[in-house]
Amino acid sequence: MILEIINKKRLGKELSYKELDYFFNGYLNGEIADYQMASLLMAICINGMTDEEIFSLTKIFIDSGDILDFSDIEGIKVDKHSTGGIGDKTTLVIAPIVASLGIPVIKMSGRGLGYTGGTIDKLESIPGFRIDLKEKEIFEQVKDIGVVVTGQTKDLAPMDKVIYALRDVTGTVSSIPLIASSIMSKKIASDADKILIDIKVGNGALLKTKEEAKKLSELMIKIGEVYGREVRTIISDMNTPLGKCIGNALEVLEAVDVLKGKEDSTNLFNLCVELATEMVSMGKDVSKEDARKLVLESIDTGKALKKFEEMVKYQNGDLTAIKVSDKTIKIKANKTGEIKKINALELGKLSLALGAGKIKKSDKIDYSVGIKLNKLVGSYVKAGDLLMTLYVNKDAIDVNIDDIFTIE
Ligand code: URA
Numbered sequence: 001m002i003l004e005i006i007n008k009k010r011l012g013k014e015l016s017y018k019e020l021d022y023f024f025n026g027y028l029n030g031e032i033a034d035y036q037m038a039s040l041l042m043a044i045c046i047n048g049m050t051d052e053e054i055f056s057l058t059k060i061f062i063d064s065g066d067i068l069d070f071s072d073i074e075g076i077k078v079d080k081h082s083t084g085g086i087g088d089k090t091t092l093v094i095a096p097i098v099a100s101l102g103i104p105v106i107k108m109s110g111r112g113l114g115y116t117g118g119t120i121d122k123l124e125s126i127p128g129f130r131i132d133l134k135e136k137e138i139f140e141q142v143k144d145i146g147v148v149v150t151g152q153t154k155d156l157a158p159m160d161k162v163i164y165a166l167r168d169v170t171g172t173v174s175s176i177p178l179i180a181s182s183i184m185s186k187k188i189a190s191d192a193d194k195i196l197i198d199i200k201v202g203n204g205a206l207l208k209t210k211e212e213a214k215k216l217s218e219l220m221i222k223i224g225e226v227y228g229r230e231v232r233t234i235i236s237d238m239n240t241p242l243g244k245c246i247g248n249a250l251e252v253l254e255a256v257d258v259l260k261g262k263e264d265s266t267n268l269f270n271l272c273v274e275l276a277t278e279m280v281s282m283g284k285d286v287s288k289e290d291a292r293k294l295v296l297e298s299i300d301t302g303k304a305l306k307k308f309e310e311m312v313k314y315q316n317g318d319l320t321a322i323k324v325s326d327k328t329i330k331i332k333a334n335k336t337g338e339i340k341k342i343n344a345l346e347l348g349k350l351s352l353a354l355g356a357g358k359i360k361k362s363d364k365i366d367y368s369v370g371i372k373l374n375k376l377v378g379s380y381v382k383a384g385d386l387l388m389t390l391y392v393n394k395d396a397i398d399v400n401i402d403d404i405f406t407i408e
Pocket of ligand 1: 082083084110173178179180182183206
């Protein structure tokens with residue numbers, strides 16, 4: 001049966017729910033080996049899946065764990081997910097904005113993958129901040145203050161966790177059917193009423209082309225329909241990193257600055273406003289124009305910042321104790337001209353080399369290190385001008401400026 005299923009998919013044929021269920025649950029129970037699952041995943045990667053197969057797989061993922069029930073919480077719960085990028089701290093900004101406008105936000109976030117940082121790692125850079133809340137605690141916090149950002153509860157789509165770990169090491173992460181089932185199963189199991197997906201495209205993202213992003217978008221909307229959930233998607237650029245900072249503590253501080261209205265001209269600010277506008281429009285059933293006004297007002301009046309501080313305090317965090325390394329390396333321009341590009345992928349690699357993420361699973365993240373861009377795309381620089389500051393805990397680091405900055 002195992003080989004028959006692998007061969008069927010290798011030949012591009014459709015697998016039934018029963019076959020997928022047998023194989024994936026067999027893997028979870030330890031009856032099917034890593035190499036057999038890896039082989040099926042690669043066949044899926046190469047030959048794709050039909051919509052029916054994708055719906056089946058999503059159901060198998062959902063049914064592998066708990067299905068949370070937050071139906072007692074008043075209001076439309078809107079969740080948001082990003083397919084992952086470099087410098088993506090949008091959740092830290094958006095969750096409090098949306099919650100400050102009376103829409104309950106329960107956001108279960110993940111850790112970094114590959115070169116991309118994870119929201120949970122960022123939040124852990126706030127000393128004391130709890131990211132391991134239980135369902136009951138999540139429920140109470142949302143009832144009390146309307147917002148929670150935490151790690152996934154242990155039993156939420158556990159099948160996704162093991163399959164993702166295998167995909168990560170078998171070159172099968174960027175399969176569109178697998179991404180769609182992975183993300184949607186978690187969003188549906190965590191009981192979101194409406195879902196916004198930020199699909200990233202570019203060299204620093206899982207998906208490299210707009211066509212792939214559009215395909216993923218259509219699929220996720222279809223899966224949402226099967227479960228009666230409205231799904232909206234935004235396709236956003238990930239050739240350039242989001243905002244100015246990459247690295248956990250630095251990114252939290254940057255998110256605070258956005259909430260303070262201090263960073264209102266970056267790609268980060270624009271994307272946060274766009275995403276929050278969609279969420280508010282979905283949560284309040286209002287036009288995008290009205291939603292956008294509310295979002296900007298929440299930032300301008302300090303309501304969103306207050307909500308963020310309230311959330312951090314509720315989850316035991318101490319924002320005043322965040323530590324950024326005081327050892328820095330300044331990287332200066334080697335030529336004069338306009339900055340045409342800043343390469344997200346190269347900065348992702350650099351931040352990993354600094355210790356801001358994990359190269360091996362057993363690595364420990366250094367929350368205090370990272371990168372701050374002192375100049376952004378479009379800036380005119382002279383040779384010798386400061387391009388970026390590295391916050392380090394190392395004596396030396398290799399940086400090839402020309403790989404990161406295109407100056408012409
Ligand atoms: N994020 C997820 O949660 N799953 C994927 O497969 C890709 C990105």
